[in-house]
Amino acid sequence: MNTYPTITIDLTLDRHTIKDVLRAILDAILFHRLFGLVKPKTREVLGATMPGVSDPDMEQLVEEKVDLFWKEIEGGMSKSGQIIVTFSEKRPKKSWFQVYVGEEDVPWEQWVINAEMQQPRDLDRPQFDTALSNTLTKAIHTMLTHTSSDRGRTAVPLITNATGISPFPIKIAVKIGGVEFG
Numbered sequence: 001m002n003t004y005p006t007i008t009i010d011l012t013l014d015r016h017t018i019k020d021v022l023r024a025i026l027d028a029i030l031f032h033r034l035f036g037l038v039k040p041k042t043r044e045v046l047g048a049t050m051p052g053v054s055d056p057d058m059e060q061l062v063e064e065k066v067d068l069f070w071k072e073i074e075g076g077m078s079k080s081g082q083i084i085v086t087f088s089e090k091r092p093k094k095s096w097f098q099v100y101v102g103e104e105d106v107p108w109e110q111w112v113i114n115a116e117m118q119q120p121r122d123l124d125r126p127q128f129d130t131a132l133s134n135t136l137t138k139a140i141h142t143m144l145t146h147t148s149s150d151r152g153r154t155a156v157p158l159i160t161n162a163t164g165i166s167p168f169p170i171k172i173a174v175k176i177g178g179v180e181f182g
Contacts, residue, residue: 006110026062027052032147036165048136065172072176080116081176088169089157
């Protein structure tokens, strides 16, 4: 059983918005959970202003995962999937006899983005875009509420390594039809 917080964001996307929206959501999550020296940026998606991080490594990671998600959704049978962002800390790993045998990543928080792809008719496009814009605004509100709450603040382990943009390991997994890719 997970003892760490799991925050879920549900999205209904279409072919025209899927990549921009997923990039924006991942950027915003990273913006709220990176603790190093962060150079902020913003991203406009369907009238919603989303925060992000201007860092080449993080931008490349986000781009790779969004492209992987798109490739698997576009080429597969399933039109829904997840992108799961897990923040962990390094802890000493011990064997049976309490002998130190290296380090292990122990999760302290997870963000689950459930994304379903639909194709609205042209007539329904304005309502679809408005609903998606409202969902993005609610997602930002969820991020702000969680990260500033007692539970969100106490989930963050003690920062003992202050080098780089993130003192914690970050894993971004793509799941389509229950199968994890990349």
